[in-house]
Amino acid sequence: MEMPELPRRIYTLGEEPPTLHSISYHTCWTLHAALKKALHDDEYEELKESKLGVFIKFQELGFDWASRLVHYMLGFQLDINKKYELWSLVGPEPVRFSLLEFEHLTGLNYEYIEDLQRPHSVVRKVLTSFWEMLGVHVEAGPSTQEIIAALERCEGWSRDDRKRLAYPVIFTRYIEGRKYSTPTRVSLARLVMELERFETYPWVRVAFKVLMDSVKGRDISGCYTINGFAQALQVxxxxxxxxLGATFGNPLPNNQSPPILAYKGRKGRYL
Known part of the structure; x- marks a missing residue:
């Protein structure tokens, strides 16, 4: 059976942008340390076992970022029209990165809902009071910098308020994944006022869109930074x-699930 004709490559084979430059992602190593210090042990364990706890478990792996590997795959892309699909040609067959693959990697809820990026929430007194505790204007979302500052002074807060502070750590680090000083989107950050709603929200869709908006159609000929959960591309x-994963991915025993918890990663040359 003949293979269907594939879309053309974005870069001619053998002429892909070299991996001489840096590819990075936004991170803040002090954020997780501040979170762990701020929460009581049982609160931290509760967060780790929550529906979003997969990100905390991933952080604890000490995953090694392999920028060259991700760069190679972006260099092998096919030129396709679908905005939220990425196809790379490695060898004779293309491989796809889409919402389905991203959901499989994280194991999180990807249910479709209307107004995903701007969920409705009412600005009540309890919200304005909590935003005052954060030290953030009520019409803005907290930045990583402001979250760390709040973590350092939350000892006397209620258990629920400390949990409301913990969830934005996951949001700003793995879902938004933007610069240290960039405010999170307030419409999404406000969901922390409804803890169950925040925990069950289809964050996979939000995180996937952030990541794809950052890599699809990106100029990769120089140094560049990826927004969002960039390590998902490596996994x-x-x-x-x-x-390749078995040889270079530093896989963990017992076939951990979801897949983002199955590897520790490894730096260095791959291809």
Whole structure:
């Protein structure tokens, strides 16, 4: 059976942008340390076992970022029209990165809802009071910098308020994944006032859109920074190229699930 004709490559084979430059993602190593210090042990364990706890568990892996590997896959992209799909041609067959793959990697809820990016929330007194505790204007979302500052002074807060402060750590670090000083989107940050709603929100869709908006159609000829959960791309490569993942992904025993918890990653040359 003949293979269907594939879309053309974005970069001619053998002429992909070299990996001489840096590819990075936004991170703040002090954020997780501040979170762990601020929460009581049982609160931290409760957060880790919550529906969003997969990100805390991922942080604890000490995952090694392999920028060259991600750069290679972006250089092997096919030129397709679908805005939220990425296809790379490695060898004879293309591999896809889409919402379905991202959901599989994280194991999180990806239910479709209307107004995903701007969920409705009412500005009540309890919200304005909590935003005052954060030290943030009620019409803005907290930045990583402001979240860390709040973590350092939250000892006397109620258990629920400390939990409301903990969730934005996950939001700003793994879902938004933007600059240290960039405010999070207030419409989404306000969801912390409804803890169950925040925990069950389809964050996979939000995180996936942030990541794809950052990499799809990106100029990768120089130094560049990826927004969002960039490490998901690296784990995706390990899963679609299992021999490479087994050799270079530093896989953990017992086939951990979801896949983002199955590898510790490894720096260095791959291809």
């Amino acid at each position: 995706w490569v390990y899963t679609v190229l299992p021999e």
